[in-house]
Amino acid sequence: MVYPVAEQQAGAAGYPAAEAFEPGAGLVWSRISSRYPWHRRIAALVRAIPVAAVGAFLLWRGGGTLAALLWVVGVLAVLVVSWVAVEIAYRSYGYAERGDDLIVTSGVFVRRLIVVPYGRMQFVDVTAGLLERWMGLSTVRLHTAAAATDAVIPGLPAAEAALLRDRLARKGEERSMGL
Amino acid sequence: MPPHGMPQPGYGVPPGYPPQRAYGPPQMYPGPVYPAPGYRYVPPAPPPPVRFSVGTHRVHWATAPLRAFTIMIVYFVLLGFPLLMTRTSDGAAVSFSPVVLLRFLIVSLVVGAGAVAAGLWGWLGLRFRIEGDDLVVENGLLRRRVRRIPLSRIQAIDVVRPLVTRVFSLAEVRVELAGGEQSEIPFRYLGRRAAGDLRAELLARAAGLPGHTPEAPERPVYRVPFGTLLGGLVLRLPVIATFLLMIFSLVFLIAFRELAMLAVALPALLGLIRAVIAPMVMYANFTVAVSPDGVRLRYGLLETRMQTVPPGRVQAVSVVEPSIWRGPGWARLDVTVAGYAGERQALSSTLLPAAPRAVVAQLVALVFPGTNFDAVPLLPASQRGMTVDRADGAGTDDVIFVARHGWLCRRTDIIAHARAQSVRLTVNPVQRLLGLATVHVDAPPGLVQVAAADRDLGEARAIVESTALRARSARAASGDTAHWAARQNQAR
CATH class of the missing domain: 1.20.58 (Methane Monooxygenase Hydroxylase; Chain G, domain 1)
Known part of the structure; x- marks a missing residue:
């Protein structure tokens, strides 16, 4: 049976452009931990310090104090920008468990919204780096047979991540089917 | 249950096709008795098909000498030929002095013995058998490695005959599985008939039929002139x-x-x-045929290939129409099959290299039964779109999602809702300024990636929701693709 074109247009009427990235159906986004931006900031700082130090040292040896100073200022500027950007990125993350699928939204530069049916999940990864572990955070990653799916929820509190993984795995098993 | 004699759709022995043959010792010929007493003539019957579901099997014995021969060729090119050369005043020349010949013979004998041993080792080391629903492949003599592959995971089976092995009437059987590394199991090489038998047996088993089911009959669809x-x-x-x-x-x-x-x-x-x-x-001699166990492709001038893609294994297809082809009305059909990864994906992703559009449409309808992608109404994309690869339109019905794009070369990407892995909505910065979005319906990695670009933002979200909904009901209706024949029989 072929659906009339009108059905899609009627559907469009139900979604004002402003709500295109809302979970819909009265749901609210589950947000990630507020420690996440701090994790990103510390990670940026950890990377920025050696970059600033080594670069400044090399420039100071080669050119002069002014170049070294400019280098440090440049690194600081990047750090400040990322300080703010991380906050925006943090606010862009959200996930919601619906009846048959998980929806995840993310992205500042490119906005994304991914709908992953539970039955299509091949496996769910929970990873935590050194810094993440120290801050009690985990990253949940969903894998389907499509490489493009790439649904990642970073910065979840470790306990919540484990619970989410178990819930997803259970729902996935209930609805699992081949390819 | 339909009354007997009614043509039955789907798998099974169709009317007009000889019933399943009983296997046993060759029948003695009862005809005229020859003069010599005690002598009975046994007519040369074709050898009974190898039943791979019984016992353990090896690849064809000729594999061992073939491998030894290959090693010897490599040896001769890399080492043997330089050994025959002697340095002269102006460079090197081939000479056959006794010393040189002796040196060459000794090295050749040693390498030859090694090559024979390697060939034998490889041949003896590879054993396989079918146990219940699993294909078991054992490798290695000293360190044994056993792989147990559920037949339900088979995505496609190829029979490949490279030029060299065609001389010896050997063939390679490649079993393609879904997912990741080493997802291909090659059997190098089997006899030509044995290769066909193994293929038929594996497909029948994967379909949930008893292993000795004869090869499903096929119906030719098109031969590319x-x-x-x-x-x-x-x-x-x-x-x-x-x-x-x-x-x-x-x-x-x-x-x-x-x-x-x-x-x-x-x-x-x-x-x-x-x-x-x-x-x-x-792609010379490209032939497409359909049989209950899938779409069968045969092609190749030097290396002939026979691919079988079981039903429900095709994830997405793309009808490609380069600008000039629209004059004579031709199209190419690309396909994503989950089994083929990487290089093999590019090699075996063409379902039709060039054919009239009607044939392509017919084949798409065979791959995704009950659909006609030309009849799916396409909603035009937004006029404000700035995508280089011009988005044309997208539409959907209960079974498939269709997106058309392309400026000179027009591509129509089609994915079955039942095969969609996830649905994504993306908005890049340019699109955000214009209030547009792209809807991706994700298929496993392959040539065909389906995306409807430049939709109005609200409409795009509506498409996401309706696609997710349709995918859910399509999945519920189609269920698992393993044991397709057995379930069809049950349903009947």
Whole structure:
């Protein structure tokens, strides 16, 4: 049976452009931990310090104090920008468990919204780096047979991540089917 | 249950096809008795098919000498030939003095013995059998490695016959599985008949039928004529442009004696070989047939291939219509099958290299039963779109999602809702300024990626929701694709 074109247009009427990235159906986004931006900031700082130090040292040896100073200022500027950007990125993350699928939204530069049916999940990864572990955070990653799916929820509190993984795995098993 | 004698759809022995043969010792010929007492003539019956579901099997014994031979060739090129050379005053020359010959013979004998041992080792080491629903492959004599593969995970089975092995009537059977590394199990090499038997047996088992089910009969759909294939490969804008570039540079080369133009002409020539000659040889004699156990493709001039893609294994297809092809009304059909990864994906992703559009549409309808992608109404994309690869339109019905795009070369990407892995909505910065979005319906990695670009933001979200909904009901309706034949029989 072929659906009339009108059905899609009627559907469009139900979604004002402003709500295109809302979970819909009265749901609210589950947000990630507020420690996440701090994790990103510390990670940026950890990377920025050696970059600033080594670069400044090399420039100071080669050119002069002014170049070294400019280098440090440049690194600081990047750090400040990322300080703010991380906050925006943090606010862009959200996930919601619906009846048959998980929806995840993310992205500042490119906005994304991914709908992953539970039955299509091949496996769910929970990873935590050194810094993440120290801050009690985990990253949940969903894998389907499509490489493009790439649904990642970073910065979840470790306990919540484990619970989410178990819930997803259970729902996935209930609805699992081949390819 | 329909009354007997009614034609039954789906798998099973169809009317008119000889019933399943009982296997046993060859029948004694009861006919005229020959004069010699005690002598009975046994007519030369074709050898009974190998029943791979019983016992453990090896690949064909000729594999061992073949491998030894290959090693010897490599040895001769790399080491043997240089051994025959002796240094002379002005470089090196081949000479047959006793010392040189003796040296060559000794080394050759040692390497030859090694090659024979390696061939035997490889042949003895590989054993396989079918146990219940699993294909068990054992490798290695000392360190044994056992792989147990559920037959339900088979995505496709290819029978490949490279030129060399065609001489010995051998064939390679490649079993393609879904997912990741080493997802291909090659059997190098089986006898030609045995290869067919193994393929039929594995497919029947995967379909949930008893292993000795005879090979499902097939119905030819289309054979690509030589003219269509050649015309299709040549009549493409990039090919024509490259050809003109080559001619131009050759004229320039001759007219002005400018050797530097070779730097243009040679790459152009190589490009033409890659784009026209290579596919020509590869896709020669391209035949498509359908049988209950899937779509069967046969093609190849030097290396012949027979691919079988079981039903429900095709994830997404793309109908490609280069600008010039729209004149004669031709199209190419690309496909994503979950089994083929990486290089094999590119090699085996063509379901039809060039054919009239009607044939392509017919094949799409066979791959996704009960659909007609031309009848799916396409909603035009937004006029404000700025995508280089111009989005044309997208639409959906209960079974498939269709997205068409392309400026000169038009591509129509089709994915079955039941096969969709996830649905994504993305908005890049340019699109955000214009209030547009792209809807991706994700298929496993492959040539075909379905995306409806430049939809209005609200509409895009509505498409996401409706696609997710349809995918859910399609999945519920189609269920698991394993044991498709057995379930069809149950349903009947």
